[in-house]
Amino acid sequence: MAANNRRMSGKKGAQVGSGGQRRKGLEGRGPTPPAEMRKKHKANRIANAKAKQAARRPAPRGRGGKGTSEMVVGRNPVVEALREGVPASTLYVQQFIDNDERVREALQLAAERGGINLMEAPRPELDRMTNGLNHQGLVLQVPPYEYAHPEDLVAAAFDEGEDPLIVALDGVTDPRNLGAVVRSVSAFGGHGVVVPERRAAGMTAGAWKTSAGTAARTPVARATNLTRALEAYKKAGVVVVGLAADGEAEVGELEALEGPVVIVVGSEGKGLSRLVGETCDYRVRIPMPGGAESLNAGVAAGVVLYEAARRRS
Helix, strand or coil: CHHHHHHHCCCCCCCCCCCCHHHHHHCCCCCCCCHHHCCCCHHHHHHHHHHHHHHHCCCCCCCCCECCCEEEECHHHHHHHHHCCCCCCEEEEECCCCCCHHHHHHHHHHHHHCCCEEEEECHHHHHHHCCCCCCCCEEEEECCCECECHHHHHHHHHHCCCCCEEEEEECCCCHHHHHHHHHHHHHCCCCEEEEECCCCCCCCHHHHHHCCCHHHCCCEEEECCHHHHHHHHHHCCCEEEEECCCCCEEHHHCHHHHCCEEEEEEECCCECCHHHHHHCCEEEECCCCCCCCCCCHHHHHHHHHHHHHHHHC
């Protein structure tokens, strides 16, 4: 009975083993986390708000920036764009479309290429997307072009142990001329094309088609200010040669084409702008015995690029 009274007594403390719980409770909890990681702390709320803002912020662009997305509209243009390898993200097909040869070819080309989403949409939706253009039930979405930075073209050439051969376009507004220049640069071993950011042709679907696929391997850089970009090239040891009808020398006489050079081509109507012309180290002309007043940008660039490639071979 006495033993039982001892068990029932009001003695403080645990009567049986605690399983180590009391000892664990006395152990330290480690270093205190920083304020921004502690819930209900002001710093934590600020950190969370910044994270949400960063998530909503658009992804950073390349050094040369991006163009704008574009819609190729109509059965023939869509098929031609797919044939020429124009980059595309989505092919929209009208619901209950009349399935002719062009529609079937567009679907087949998109499927063979891969990476192009096929979306079926009602006619009113396609009308809205194209602002009422005659889309004929086919719309191809072209993603924004990722431009290089002008400095990247020179750096890439020097990295390959080659003298830079670059074409810069001044006031050329026809995308087909840009595409033709890209094609010529690729054909004659050039390292890229530079275009101004404003009042100039960009890499649209039309430029891609005219380049005949060479735009996939020939970079196009975009300059915020073409004059400053040319001045930066000069500081890097690149000679700036401008094409002008009243140039002081003929293209065939210019030995500078054998080394690092950027060839500047102006618009067919106005030629080089004043500031760009003053920035050039040389202003040269293309002899034209046939009496033509001028050449378009694509042809003029091709002539000079051929001469540069001939001298370098």
